[in-house]
Amino acid sequence: MNRTVVLGVIGADCHSVGNRILDAFFTDKGFRVVNLGVMVSQDEFIDAAIETGAAAILVSSLYGQGELDCAGFRDRCIERGLETIVLHVGGNLVIGKTPREEVTARFRTMGFDRVFMPSDDLEEAARLLASDIDARGAGTGA
Numbered sequence: 001m002n003r004t005v006v007l008g009v010i011g012a013d014c015h016s017v018g019n020r021i022l023d024a025f026f027t028d029k030g031f032r033v034v035n036l037g038v039m040v041s042q043d044e045f046i047d048a049a050i051e052t053g054a055a056a057i058l059v060s061s062l063y064g065q066g067e068l069d070c071a072g073f074r075d076r077c078i079e080r081g082l083e084t085i086v087l088h089v090g091g092n093l094v095i096g097k098t099p100r101e102e103v104t105a106r107f108r109t110m111g112f113d114r115v116f117m118p119s120d121d122l123e124e125a126a127r128l129l130a131s132d133i134d135a136r137g138a139g140t141g142a
Helices: 017-028 042-052 066-070 073-079 100-109 122-136
Strands: 004-009 032-035 056-061 086-091 114-116
Touching (some): 004 017, 004 042, 017 032, 017 056, 017 122, 032 042, 042 056, 042 073, 066 100, 073 086, 100 114
Parallel strands (some): 004 032, 004 056, 056 086
C-alpha cells in the first residue's frame, strides 16, 4: 500500500519545530514523508501530492489561522483530480479557547478526514493515518 504523505505548515505560518518532529516521527513509522516545510500554499501541497503520488496530505497550522488557510482545500483537491486523497489537519487551528468538538466539526465540514490537537497522541495519529489510507485506497499512482 502507498505510504507516501505530503507534510507542511500552511499559509503564512512559519512554525517549523513541530513540522520537523512530525517528519521524523512519521518517517520512523514507515511512511515516506515529503516535507514541504513552512509557509506552504494549498496548491503547493496539491502539486507535491500529484508529483509524488501521495496517499495523504498532512496539514499543520500553529498560529491560529488554520481555518482561513484551509478553507476550500478539499474542493481544490477535487478540482485537481485528488478525489481520494486523505486529508489530515492538526495544530492550534483557531484563535481562542474553542472547544475541541467545535473545531473538529468545522474542519470535518471543510472535508478533512481527521482533525488533531497539539495534545493528541502521535502513535494514535499514525495508526489512524494508516487506517484511513488503507480504507480509502488513496494515492494518485504517480
